[in-house]
Amino acid sequence: MKNLRLLLLPFSLLYWFIVSIRNLFYDIAIFKSYTFNKPIIVIGNLSTGGTGKSPQTEYLIRLLNNVYRVATLSRGYKRKSKGFVLADEKANADILGDEPYQFYKKLQQATIAVDADRKNGIENLLALSSKPQIILLDDAYQHRRVKAGFYILLTAYGDLYADDFVLPAGNLRESRSGAKRANIIIVTKCPSNLSLQEQERIRKKLRLQSGQKVYFSYIAYDDKVYNTTTAVALETLRNTNKIIVAGIAKPQPFFEHVKQDDDVCLTYPDHHYFTETELKELETISRNKIIITTEKDYMRLAGKLPEDRLFYLPIMTTFINEGDNFDKTILDYVGKSTTNR
CATH class of the missing domain: 3.40.50 (Rossmann fold)
Structure with missing residues (x-):
């Protein structure tokens, strides 16, 4: 090196x-x-x-x-849309990018928008009837x-x-x-x-x-993992064979926090969009096992893998x-x- x-x-x-x-x-x-x-x-x-x-x-x-009244403006890295986009009920990770979509899902009181041209994005935000x-x-x-x-x-x-x-x-x-x-x-x-x-x-x-x-x-890691319908204490899953998935930069601390000896850790590039082939491979590898991923990855995986087996672990800065x-x-x-x- x-x-x-x-x-x-x-x-x-x-x-x-x-x-x-x-x-x-x-x-x-x-x-x-x-x-x-x-x-x-x-x-x-x-x-x-x-x-x-x-x-x-x-x-x-x-x-x-x-x-x-707070607005967050991101560029929306790897999103499939163009220009200024204001998050609404039609939004998803493809439209906003995974991180802005995560903000929108968790913090709906805030205004969430994306635009690679920050000047243009700010001008659009300030043109809203309810200005931030x-x-x-x-x-x-x-x-x-x-x-x-x-x-x-x-x-x-x-x-x-x-x-x-x-x-x-x-x-x-x-x-x-x-x-x-x-x-x-x-x-x-x-x-x-x-x-x-x-x-x-x-x-x-x-x-x-x-x-x-x-x-x-x-x-700081949450003591529970979540999906759209369920919250489960992470401690109760410690001795359960799991598949742990991370498409983030520097995932090792996440793996170390969740992993037990027999768990399988799968690493993907940061902000990775999973192909149909990769999703099928994940289903095959996991079989009837729990899949735990990061909250950011969950924004891209939700609805594409069995919901009852897919969970995310929230984090917060302290x-x-x-x-x-x-x-x-x-x-x-x-x-x-x-x-x-």
């Missing part, structure tokens, strides 16, 4: 140069950025994925939904055409952007210096007992800008400490913001 990275390093330097010029042109206004008279929060990362954007976005929706009071831009850290008022950057514990390289030698979409645009950095997927000493070590490694704040979070301070920072920004400067 190290030798391969060395071979790819010249291509990474070229990629870094192109992306750096693009960012510079936005910074000095050669490329135009658009602002809107609404508080807009971006949730994103420097890496290509696996940092836990979905549970963090869901956390923000829940935090803000009780006080404000705040807009969350999911996975839009590199979308410089819209200038948001607040940026949240995620980086996974054990895979910090400070230790990575830009594509293709590494997994970064832009150089580490892009972190300077963030108001808040969240180190996600930490051990739940991460020590204060380790937190301080990571803070120093990230080389924070003045005013930047770092928070540490971990993934702050190790200072969660109240994080909430207050977000609520203060939204409450005080009338324009994005």
Whole structure:
């Protein structure tokens, strides 16, 4: 792997140069950025994925939904529709993409929309009769055409952007210096007992800008698995032979949480759309066994496998400490913001 990275390093330097010029042109206004008279929060990362954007976005929706009309705008990765789409009762994972559809199914009080052109998407949202009071831009850290008022950057514990390289030698979409645009950095997927000493070590490694704040979070698993009609305690299935399916980035923690010795784990690419052949293979392999998958994968598998045997395990992001301070920072920004400067 190290030798391969060395071979790819010249291509990474070229990629870094192109992306750096693009960012510079936005910074000095050669490329135009658009602002809107609404508080807009971006949730994103420097890496290509696996940092836990979905549970963090869901956390923000829940935090803000009780006080404000919230809209979430995603690009709808791998969806089969085009342009701006507003989620409604006809929506599914093919139309919205799996993550926005997951938000829609769980958080119907919020407005969920998709559009790869975030400027166009925001304009459509603000043209609604019931305009959102705040807009969350999911996975839009590199979308410089819209200038948001607040940026949240995620980086996974054990895979910090400070230790990575830009594509293709590494997994970064832009150089580490892009972190300077963030108001808040969240180190996600930490051990739940991460020590204060380790937190301080990571803070120093990230080389924070003045005013930047770092928070540490971990993934908490529900104690039940679900389908559209049933909830079953995961503990009661521990000793039941299962098929565990994951089409997400970095699925190993999910497997480790669910798996017992005789279980079969099947891994697919992130956001994978299952073919008819793969679905038939899954049915054959599982026979009369329970299938447990991630919530995101369930959005793509529901209705395509026997419902009485297909379950998903929800997750949520939980702050190790200072969660109240994080909430207050977000609520203060939204409450005080009338324009994005």
